[in-house]
Amino acid sequence: MSIGWYIVPYKRRTGEDRPTRYCAMDDHTAAILAAGGAWAETEVLGDRAIVKVRATPAILTQLNGIAGFIRLPKDILDDSLASLSSGAKTAIRNELQSAGYTLGEIQARFGSDLGQYTLRDVLQFFASRRLKPRYDAGTDTIILDGPVQPCRSVESADGEVV
DSSP states (O other): OEEEEEEEEEEEEOSSSSOEEEEGGGGGHHHHHHTTOEEEEEEETTTEEEEEEEEOHHHHHHHHTSTTOEEOSOSSTTOBSTTSOHHHHHHHHHHHHHHTOOHHHHHHHHTTOGGGSBHHHHHHHHTTOEEEEEEETTTTEEEEEEEEEOOOOHHHHHHHOO
């Protein structure tokens, strides 16, 4: 078994009293569990989740090819990001901005070089807040504009999937 950390979008689920959201990794639960694997998530800002997956290398490769799934370039929380290329560090920074963190917030936390930090540092920052979703029946949409909510800790997801 191998480990991978992903940033995964949420999807809309219908068929209940009202539409809800779910982590898109759930679409792959059956295959992951059938191979003896597991996964755990923490919802973060930007209608995304940070997901730790334990699965066969073949399943992780399959997940890598799914649109919207972003595999992080390190697999252990305490791995340094120093060895990442400038492009990989920029991609992480861009993903944080795309989720809704401002460049000022990112620079205040990390300065100009993510390479001085670990995967844990970046994921803890990413999981520092999320917005409460609500369903708008008039437009039939789920909107994430509610109050700031705490996120499940990255360490909790990490400890659940060993």
